[in-house]
Amino acid sequence: MxxxxxxxxxxxxxxxxxxxxxxxxxxxxxxxxxxxxxxxxxxxxxxxxxxxxxxxxxxxxxxxxxxxxxxxxxxxxxxxxxxxxxxxxxxxxxxxxxxxxxxxxxxxxxxxxxxxxxxxxxxxxxxxxxxxxxxxxxxxxxxxxxxxxxxxxxxxxxxxxxxxxxxxxxxxxxxxxxxxxxxxxxxxxxxxxxxxxxxxxxxxxxxxxxxxxxxxxxxxxxxxxxxxxxxxxxxxxxxxxxxxxxxxxxxxxxxxxxxxxxxxxxxxxxxxxxxxxxxxxxxxxxxxxxxxxxxxxxxxxxxxxxxxxxxxxxxxxxxxIIGAGHAAFPPPREGVYTRRGDRLYLHLFSWPLGFLHLPGLAGRVRFARLLNDGSWLRTSVTDPDQQASHMTPAGEVEGTLTVHLPVRRPDVLVPVIELTLTGE
Incomplete structure (x- = not known):
């Protein structure tokens, strides 16, 4: 075609x-x-x-x-x-x-x-x-x-x-x-x-x-x-x-x-x-x-x-959705990715408590936000060499980006996180 x-x-x-x-x-x-x-x-x-x-x-x-x-x-x-x-x-x-x-x-x-x-x-x-x-x-x-x-x-x-x-x-x-x-x-x-x-x-x-x-x-x-x-x-x-x-x-x-x-x-x-x-x-x-x-x-x-x-x-x-397609990143267990240009979209089918762990994205994301209202989301990368405290996410593979979420899920059918990728 x-x-x-x-x-x-x-x-x-x-x-x-x-x-x-x-x-x-x-x-x-x-x-x-x-x-x-x-x-x-x-x-x-x-x-x-x-x-x-x-x-x-x-x-x-x-x-x-x-x-x-x-x-x-x-x-x-x-x-x-x-x-x-x-x-x-x-x-x-x-x-x-x-x-x-x-x-x-x-x-x-x-x-x-x-x-x-x-x-x-x-x-x-x-x-x-x-x-x-x-x-x-x-x-x-x-x-x-x-x-x-x-x-x-x-x-x-x-x-x-x-x-x-x-x-x-x-x-x-x-x-x-x-x-x-x-x-x-x-x-x-x-x-x-x-x-x-x-x-x-x-x-x-x-x-x-x-x-x-x-x-x-x-x-x-x-x-x-x-x-x-x-x-x-x-x-x-x-x-x-x-x-x-x-x-x-x-x-x-x-x-x-x-x-x-x-x-x-x-x-x-x-x-x-x-x-x-x-x-x-x-x-x-x-x-x-x-x-x-x-x-x-x-x-x-x-x-x-x-x-x-x-x-x-x-x-x-x-x-x-419109103009988006497959993303070559492994999605987390909570949902699926779509991608359009330098924007990666995570559609969350389930809402986790506090933290969302995204393998392979450490150093790849320069901004994260909820798409429904444009609100910024804090991100962090756990240092696997440091001893994690009992309040720090642990067990994540190296290269994992952690997105910090509010406790309350947005009031939309499916929440979407927009991740703006670096040029790398």
């Missing part, structure tokens, strides 16, 4: 994922059609009653910006095949359902806020008559499931898939990021999966490069592209392949569901989410945090509250 193409992505570090569609009306997970084996007739009422009167793209863009995010990624089409733009290739769209091109509203709103424009597009399409039944398909358990594939032609579906991607990449101006989802070549339950050949992945990626040469493309076509996408787990070190660092982004949910799930109360705390964000940046990764607007297109109050709290933390600590 060209360095210039990824520069904004490395700088931003934090983005918003938006899963929205007719499954938001069902309000019980975006995979509801597959999980509950719903037929087209079963699923149709969600299309017929799709009325996103509270979907406000401008408010969504403002919310992302206020939360400290630099880009947003919207589901143009999820696996159910429902499209949020004015596609000429199907009438299974938001324009048919409610008279609105939601992708158009969205891209215009993002550009007005100066945010990078990302699109999600499902490779899978359970609505399309030529998309063959497989082990993800809602009809896989039908008595005549095998017979359903008679007459289905994936070549015709590929033409449709490529045609829709062409629409999205030619009708909405510059697109900065495209998240395809997903490739599953393995067999399961006696059904074949779908590998890169199902999408003609090489030609599809070539189409993306031709139409939007500066756009980032993820790895879920099943062939190498620009970045990799760990989902709902956190790596434990910077990602490497063949000895070279990989560009990566952890995509995470607020409650385990991507689409609106009314009865799922398994909310991650704002503190945990900020720790996950800092953790990602500490390993040279990004975090894409998902929201699932409800059946009317609004964010749930519980999600608004969480984003409010994260936004408040980001306003005070953005320098420790």
């Amino acid at each position: 060209g360095v210039m193409r990824q520069a904004w992505f490395d700088e931003a570090r934090f983005g918003m994922f938006v899963h929205f569609g007719i499954y938001s009306v069902a309000a019980r997970h975006e995979w509801v059609q597959s999980y509950e084996r719903l037929t087209e007739a079963d699923y149709r009422p969600y299309f017929e009653n799709f009325d996103p009167d509270r979907f406000d793209a401008a408010a969504l863009a403002r919310r992302a910006k206020e939360t400290g995010m630099g880009y947003v990624v919207l589901t143009t089409k999820h696996h159910d095949g429902f499209c949020l733009w004015d596609s000429a290739l199907t009438d299974f769209t938001s324009v048919t359902a409610c008279g609105r091109d939601l992708v158009r509203e969205y891209v215009d709103a993002l550009r007005a806020e100066g945010l990078k424009v990302g699109l999600y597009h499902s490779l899978i399409d359970w609505h399309h008559p030529d998309f063959t039944v497989d082990w993800n398909h809602p009809r896989r358990d039908d008595a005549d499931a095998r017979a359903l594939n008679e007459g289905r032609d994936m070549a015709r579906y590929r033409e449709y898939l490529h045609g829709q991607v062409q629409e999205l990449l030619t009708q909405y101006g510059q697109i900065d990021y495209l998240f395809f989802d997903f490739t599953y070549p393995e067999e399961r339950d006696g059904w074949a999966g779908k590998g890169p050949d199902a999408w003609d992945a090489e030609a599809l990626l070539a189409l993306c490069r031709e139409l939007q040469p500066e756009m980032l493309v993820n790895d879920r076509l099943g062939i190498p592209a620009d970045f990799v996408t760990p989902e709902q787990y956190q790596p434990t070190s910077p990602l490497m392949k063949d000895g070279k660092p990989e560009i990566w982004e952890a995509c995470q949910t607020l409650n385990g569901s991507w689409g609106y799930h009314r009865d799922n109360m398994d909310q991650k705390s704002p503190t945990l989410l900020v720790q996950m964000l800092a953790d990602s940046v500490s390993m040279d990764g990004n975090m894409l945090l998902n929201v699932g607007p409800d059946g009317r297109g609004a964010l749930a109050p519980r999600d608004e509250r969480t984003l409010d709290e994260i936004g408040g933390w980001m306003r005070l600590h953005r320098d420790a």
Whole structure:
């Protein structure tokens, strides 16, 4: 990937994922059609009653910006095949359902806020008559499931898939990021999966490069592209392949569901989410945090509250996230480091009593402060040759810098200590 193409992505570090569609009306997970084996007739009422009167793209863009995010990624089409733009290739769209091109509203709103424009597009399409039944398909358990594939032609579906991607990449101006989802070549339950050949992945990626040469493309076509996408787990070190660092982004949910799930109360705390964000940046990764607007297109109050709290933390600590990355120092047991230029940021996941011991930093730090209020913190280096008194920190390896902390932890989600490094 060209360095210039990824520069904004490395700088931003934090983005918003938006899963929205007719499954938001069902309000019980975006995979509801597959999980509950719903037929087209079963699923149709969600299309017929799709009325996103509270979907406000401008408010969504403002919310992302206020939360400290630099880009947003919207589901143009999820696996159910429902499209949020004015596609000429199907009438299974938001324009048919409610008279609105939601992708158009969205891209215009993002550009007005100066945010990078990302699109999600499902490779899978359970609505399309030529998309063959497989082990993800809602009809896989039908008595005549095998017979359903008679007459289905994936070549015709590929033409449709490529045609829709062409629409999205030619009708909405510059697109900065495209998240395809997903490739599953393995067999399961006696059904074949779908590998890169199902999408003609090489030609599809070539189409993306031709139409939007500066756009980032993820790895879920099943062939190498620009970045990799760990989902709902956190790596434990910077990602490497063949000895070279990989560009990566952890995509995470607020409650385990991507689409609106009314009865799922398994909310991650704002503190945990900020720790996950800092953790990602500490390993040279990004975090894409998902929201699932409800059946009317609004964010749930519980999600608004969480984003409010994260936004408040980001306003005070953005320098420790935006434009920051991995630091080649061993972090103390209390947290993780991020680094930006000559500033080293220690994100404290736990608050120690009085002293924080930082191996390898003696003589390397010329100023230490709490980032939330800019208050100076005293530092010292213990002389290992001197007999320590019973009130002096002991047991630290040579070269350890000790930061002296107040007893009371700052009232922020995750306290951050900013260490200004010497030029050495």
